[in-house]
Amino acid sequence: MLAGPQPFSIRLERPLGTSLRPGGLVKVQVLERLGPGRWLVSVRGRIIPASAEVQLAPGARLLARVLVSGARILLRVLEPAGEPAAGPAAAAPVDHVAAAFLATGLNPRPEDVQKVRRLLERLRLPPQVYARLAAMLLEKGVDLESPGVAVLLADLSYGRGGGRGRGHSRPGPSRPRQLVEELRRGAQNAGNGEETALPLFNHLQPGAEQWYVIPYSYGEISGTIRLRRLAPASEADRLVLATGGPWSFVLDRKAGAFRLRAVRAGTPPDARARRGWHRLAQKLRNLGVETDDTIRGDDGFDGFSLPGEAGPYQRVDTEG
Numbered sequence: 001m002l003a004g005p006q007p008f009s010i011r012l013e014r015p016l017g018t019s020l021r022p023g024g025l026v027k028v029q030v031l032e033r034l035g036p037g038r039w040l041v042s043v044r045g046r047i048i049p050a051s052a053e054v055q056l057a058p059g060a061r062l063l064a065r066v067l068v069s070g071a072r073i074l075l076r077v078l079e080p081a082g083e084p085a086a087g088p089a090a091a092a093p094v095d096h097v098a099a100a101f102l103a104t105g106l107n108p109r110p111e112d113v114q115k116v117r118r119l120l121e122r123l124r125l126p127p128q129v130y131a132r133l134a135a136m137l138l139e140k141g142v143d144l145e146s147p148g149v150a151v152l153l154a155d156l157s158y159g160r161g162g163g164r165g166r167g168h169s170r171p172g173p174s175r176p177r178q179l180v181e182e183l184r185r186g187a188q189n190a191g192n193g194e195e196t197a198l199p200l201f202n203h204l205q206p207g208a209e210q211w212y213v214i215p216y217s218y219g220e221i222s223g224t225i226r227l228r229r230l231a232p233a234s235e236a237d238r239l240v241l242a243t244g245g246p247w248s249f250v251l252d253r254k255a256g257a258f259r260l261r262a263v264r265a266g267t268p269p270d271a272r273a274r275r276g277w278h279r280l281a282q283k284l285r286n287l288g289v290e291t292d293d294t295i296r297g298d299d300g301f302d303g304f305s306l307p308g309e310a311g312p313y314q315r316v317d318t319e320g
Helices: 092-103 109-122 127-139 150-157 176-189 196-202 273-284
Strands: 008-012 025-035 038-043 046-052 060-067 072-080 209-220 222-231 238-241 247-254 259-266 289-291
Touching: 008 038, 008 060, 025 072, 060 092, 092 109, 092 127, 109 127, 109 150, 127 150, 150 196, 150 209, 196 209, 259 273, 273 289
Parallel strands: 259 289
Antiparallel strands: 008 046, 008 072, 025 038, 025 060, 038 046, 060 072, 209 222, 222 238, 238 247, 247 259
């Protein structure tokens, strides 16, 4: 289906409006060859001419990430749609890194992108989980070559697999009061008496956006609570509850109103999970919290920005 090394880019010759957002994932179907290096493709039901740097085959279905280069839309092909990547650090990490910088609102130098990429490869970390965290560390001035970076990333992604996280290394509290004490300890020390740089990470605010990350362990569930504040004098406007499994919950506050959304990676939720979500949504509505009726399915959720959200910068140079 594909010729040449992956990943590669497909350049759309006409805009598709606001339906394509930087960092988002789309499926592309190759329809026919128009001429040397030019193809007719289908993207979200729209048929559009495009150019590609490799030979494509009519009928091929591709998974691509949206990148913006000036006024041009680039679709960075990651893999044939529906086929798994080779490994946790092999799924086109540079594209995940580019999307992470966009979501963070940074316009980095090419060497910054490569620093994050090398870190993910060195620690063998899945980029869809860790690229955003690594970009945030770089934004805060953390040396990615420091030996303490691996421990800090483990604390920031507590409960998640695929890295050197602490996982379920200690029993969790079984009562709400115990959970409160657990969070207080976690805010100071990541939970097990080991000195880490997590308090420093939470303190530093190099830009307008600041995230506070607190590890938690409650019964059989471990993860992180992530709280966003956009300016030192403003109130928090987003809380993300990331679990060690495929579930994440995003609570937004805007104009005094609250809205909760659920995001699930991997396989779609079963009927029991959907019923549980609907029951929770009804209870929260009685408390004045609006909820999405559907559960968002997205493997690209980085634990901070919802799929489709983008930072203020529209271009990231991944060459270098």
